[in-house]
Every structure is written in C-alpha cells, then in structure tokens.
Amino acid sequence: xxxxxxxxxPGALVAAxxxxxxxxxxxxxxxxxxxxxxLWALAISTIATIVLQEMAARAGLVTxxxxxxxxxxxxxxxxxxxxxxxxxxxxxxxxxxxYEAGNLTGGVLGxxxxxxxxxxxxxxxxxxxxxxxxxxxxxxxxxILERVLVVLVIVMSLSFIITALASSPNWSExxxxxxxxxxxxxxxxxxxxxxxxTVVPYNLFLHASIVxxxxxxxxxxxxxxxxxxxxxxxxxxxxxxxxxxxxxxAGSTLSNAGDLARGLEPLLGSYARYFLGIGLFAAxxxxxxxxxxxxxxxxxxxxxxxxxxxxxxxxxxWALVLILGVASSFLKVNPLEIIQFAQIANxxxxxxxxxxxxxxxxxxxxxxxxxxxxxxxxxxxSVFLFACFLGAKGIWKVFG
Numbered sequence: 001x002x003x004x005x006x007x008x009x010p011g012a013l014v015a016a017x018x019x020x021x022x023x024x025x026x027x028x029x030x031x032x033x034x035x036x037x038x039l040w041a042l043a044i045s046t047i048a049t050i051v052l053q054e055m056a057a058r059a060g061l062v063t064x065x066x067x068x069x070x071x072x073x074x075x076x077x078x079x080x081x082x083x084x085x086x087x088x089x090x091x092x093x094x095x096x097x098x099y100e101a102g103n104l105t106g107g108v109l110g111x112x113x114x115x116x117x118x119x120x121x122x123x124x125x126x127x128x129x130x131x132x133x134x135x136x137x138x139x140x141x142x143x144i145l146e147r148v149l150v151v152l153v154i155v156m157s158l159s160f161i162i163t164a165l166a167s168s169p170n171w172s173e174x175x176x177x178x179x180x181x182x183x184x185x186x187x188x189x190x191x192x193x194x195x196x197x198t199v200v201p202y203n204l205f206l207h208a209s210i211v212x213x214x215x216x217x218x219x220x221x222x223x224x225x226x227x228x229x230x231x232x233x234x235x236x237x238x239x240x241x242x243x244x245x246x247x248x249x250a251g252s253t254l255s256n257a258g259d260l261a262r263g264l265e266p267l268l269g270s271y272a273r274y275f276l277g278i279g280l281f282a283a284x285x286x287x288x289x290x291x292x293x294x295x296x297x298x299x300x301x302x303x304x305x306x307x308x309x310x311x312x313x314x315x316x317x318w319a320l321v322l323i324l325g326v327a328s329s330f331l332k333v334n335p336l337e338i339i340q341f342a343q344i345a346n347x348x349x350x351x352x353x354x355x356x357x358x359x360x361x362x363x364x365x366x367x368x369x370x371x372x373x374x375x376x377x378x379x380x381x382s383v384f385l386f387a388c389f390l391g392a393k394g395i396w397k398v399f400g
Contacts, residue, residue, distance in 0.1 A: 009146050010210045010224075011231030013290060014053055016149045018200045019156060019235050020287030021106020022099065024280055026193040027239050031246030034184050036170070036177030039240060041191045043178050045198035046236030048383040052199065052354060053207050054228050055361045055372070055380060060208030062218050062370045067208040067357070068301025074360045084356065089302045091349050092202045093317065096291040100325020103291060104129050107284025113277030123330065130326040133288045137318050140309035142213040149289065152282045153231075157238050159279030163272050164241035167248055174244070188393060195390055198239060199383075201353040206294035209307060218370055245276065288325070292318035351387040358384055 030038045056067055063070060068088060075081035108125045136145055183191065211224060293309075296318040300307035307314060358380045361372040372380065 008150060008227055008231060009214045010057065010207060011053070011227035011229075012150045012153050013146065013210055014203045014207050014228075015231045015235035015238075016153050016286035017203050017206060017290035017294065018049070018198055018287075019153070019238050020099070020197075020283050020291075021102050021109070021280065022193075022287075023197045023239055024106065024242050024283055026190065026197045027242035028246040028249075030187075030190050030194060031243040032249045033190065034187055035247050035250060036173040036244075037182045037184050038187060038191060038194060039174060039177030039243065040179065040181050041194045042198065042236060042239050042243065044386065045195050046232060046239070048195075048386065049199045049203075049236070050229055050232045051376075051379045051383050052204060052357060053232060054225060055357055055376070056204040056208045057211045057224050057228055058221060058370060059357075059360060059367065060211045061215055061220065061224055062367055064212055065208075066297050066301035066307055067205045067360075068298050069304070070208070070301075070360050070366065071356055072301070072304070074363050074366060075356075085302045087352070088205075089298060092205065092298045093295045093321065095349075096202060096295040097321045097324040098328070099291050100288060100321055101328035101331075103284050103288040104325055104329045105284070107281050107288060110277045110279070110281030110284060113273050113280065126326060126329045129285060129288060130322055133285070133292070134319070134322055136289055137292060137309070137322075138315065140315075142210065142309065145289070145293075146214075149286055152286045153234075156279040156282035156286070157234060159275045159282070160238050160241040160245065163275045163279075164244040166272065167245055169244045169247070192390055194239075195387070196350070198236070199350055199387070201349050202291070202294040202298065204353060204357060205298045205301065206290060209297040209301075221370075288322075291325075292321040295321045351384065351391045354380070354384045354387050 027042070030041075059065075059067065059070055065073070068085065071084060071088070072081060075084060104126050107129050108122050111125055112122075136148060139145075207228075215224060296309070296314045297307055299305065299317040300311075300314055303313075305311065305313045309315075358372075358377070361367065361380065362377070364371055
C-alpha cells in the first residue's frame with residue numbers, strides 16, 4: 001500500500017487543478033439551490049474525468065509527447081490542424097488567464113473567511129499569492145511542485161469532507177441524488193458548470209505532459225492508472241462534499257464562495273468557517289499554480305517549443321497568464337459571474353477536446369498496442385456523446 005501511495009503525483013496535480021474556486025462556487029450554487037438533486041451530475045463528471053485523463057496520461061507516457069504535440073502529429077490536413085491548434089491555444093491559454101483571476105480571488109476569499117476582513121487587505125494578498133505561485137513555477141522543479149500541491153490537496157480535502165460530515169447529511173437523499181437523474185427547472189446552467197468545473201479540458205494537456213516527469217516507460221502504466229483513478233475519485237468526493245456543505249444554506253444568496261464559509265458558521269459553529277476558509281484558500285492557491293503551468297504546456301505543444309519548465313518561452317507564457325490574472329483580480333467585477341461564465345465555456349469546449357483526444361487515442365502509428373481497445377473506445381465515446389448532448393442543450397438554451 002505504501003508503494004502505491006508513493007505513486008501519487010500527476011493525478012493529484014490534476015485534482016488540484018480542478019478543485020479550485022470555480023468548483024467551490026459551482027457546487028455551492030448546486031447545493032444551495034437544488035439540494036441533493038444534482039449529485040448525479042458530479043458522479044458522471046467524475047467518471048468522465050477518469051476516462052479522459054487516463055487516455056491523456058497514457059498517450060503522454062507512451063509517446064513522450066504533450067497532447068498538443070500529439071494533435072499536431074495526428075491531424076493530417078494542414079489547414080485543419082492549424083485551425084484546431086489555434087482554437088485550443090486561444091481557448092486554453094486565454095481562458096486560463098481569466099481563470100487565474102478567479103483562482104487568486106478565491107484564495108483571498110478563503111483568507112477573509114478565516115481572519116477579519118480589516119486584517120486581510122485584498123490587494124496585498126492578491127499580490128502575495130501571485131508572487132508565491134510565480135516563485136514555485138520559476139523554480140521549475142517538478143518534484144517540489146508535486147509535493148507542495150499534494151499537501152495542499154490533502155489539506156483542502158480534509159477541510160471540505162470534515163465540514164460536510166459535520167453538517168449531518170441525509171444519506172438516503174445522497175443515494176437518491178446520485179442514482180436518480182433529475183433536472184430541476186432552471187438547473188441546466190448549473191449542470192453545465194458542474195461538468196465544466198470537473199472535466200476540465202486544460203487538465204488533459206497538463207496531465208499528458210507532467211506524467212512524463214514522474215514515469216518513463218509504458219511498463220509504468222499500472223501506476224499511472226492507480227494515480228489517475230484514486231486522485232480524481234478523491235477530487236470528485238471533495239466536490240460532492242462542497243455541494244453537501246451548501247445544502248443547509250438553501251434559500252440563501254451566495255455572491256461568492258466565501259459566503260459558504262461565513263453562512264455555515266451560525267449553523268455549525270465557528271470551526272466550520274475556519275475549515276471551509278482553509279479549504280477555499282488551498283483550492284485557490286493550487287489552481288493559481290496549475291492554470292499557468294497548463295497554459296505553458298499547451299503553448300509549447302502548439303508551437304513546437306521546448307516544454308521544459310525552465311525554458312524561456314515556457315516561463316514567458318505562464319508569467320503572462322499569471323500577470324493577467326493578478327491584473328484582472330483588481331477589477332471591480334463579481335468573481336461569481338467570471339467563474340460561472342468560465343465553467344460554462346469549459347463545458348461547451350469539452351466536446352471538441354474530447355473528440356480530438358478520442359481520435360488521437362486510436363492512431364496506431366502513434367500509440368501502437370497501447371491505443372484504445374474496444375472498452376476504452378466505448379467509454380470514451382459515451383463521454384463524448386454526453387458532452388455533445390450537454391453542449392447542444394446549452395447552445396439551444398441561448399439561441400432557441
């Protein structure tokens with residue numbers, strides 16, 4: 001068992017990336033507005049994430065290429081390849097800059113839930129969090145980054161799960177919510193947000209690259225599968241815990257994720273505010289590190305650059321994303337609106353990325369005997385169809 005725990009690494013970074021302030025916001029809204037009814041959406045999203053991330057990690061380990069570089073190699077038509085890479089670069093690199101503002105702001109909201117707001121000067125803490133993320137990224141040492149993020153994932157997991165258990169959830173309602181596919185009126189955007197905050201397209205690119213930092217040969221695939229499955233399952237449980245934490249606040253207006261921590265204090269005692277504040281701070285910091293990192297790997301793959309964390313161009317990309325995120329954090333915009341928009345956009349982008357990944361995973365010239373088998377294609381195809389269905393419903397909701 002200890003040997004298996006030593007294999008935890010890249011999967012934990014993926015969990016760190018998708019359990020950010022966006023997750024806390026989307027799950028808080030789902031719980032406070034619809035109670036247990038949307039737990040099924042998180043369960044399906046967690047399974048879909050495991051399926052897609054396993055494929056991305058397997059591709060990276062076998063080919064020793066990032067996902068964007070694999071797409072360059074797999075798409076034969078030059079104009080179509082350039083179009084797809086252009087869409088991916090724009091959506092992920094620019095999108096991650098928008099996410100970064102929410103990540104940093106979420107981290108500060110966690111601090112404000114722990115200590116009095118007059119002590120936490122938002123602007124100063126935004127700069128300090130941005131500086132801390134920049135230092136860890138600039139060091140460019142994967143092992144250090146992995147250890148820091150694994151510790152933060154453990155801290156935020158314990159914070160949210162302990163608070164959820166303390167809120168005395170109704171276990172029969174949990175079972176009903178997990179296995180009964182209900183879509184209450186007005187819940188479509190929340191469902192899209194839950195999917196978008198769990199099955200995150202940029203995590204596929206991040207995973208395919210960082211898996212190469214820890215493992216070297218296809219013989220390591222069992223360890224990769226264990227790392228991926230266990231870490232993302234934990235991430236899914238944390239997301240569900242956040243949703244459960246918000247159920248006692250039914251009818252309350254949540255303007256940001258920090259309101260969840262403050263709102264539970266009268267119901268569960270002051271410790272709830274501290275636990276959730278710590279969890280939200282850890283969620284913001286982990287995502288503030290992984291979003292620029294993923295943008296660097298995407299840019300390197302799209303343009304054929306060296307993807308070393310210490311290369312100049314790689315550092316230029318993550319620094320740009322981080323700077324734009326810090327700058328955007330100073331704007332007087334409701335972070336809830338930014339995060340909701342980003343999560344919905346992620347849900348609409350997902351079918352494109354999932355379809356391309358499925359195509360890549362069936363290329364024998366790239367993956368040989370490690371390409372998808374029938375079961376993997378059935379699972380991946382189901383995820384793709386699910387993403388297309390939700391994306392189509394979202395578009396119909398806007399233009400229908």
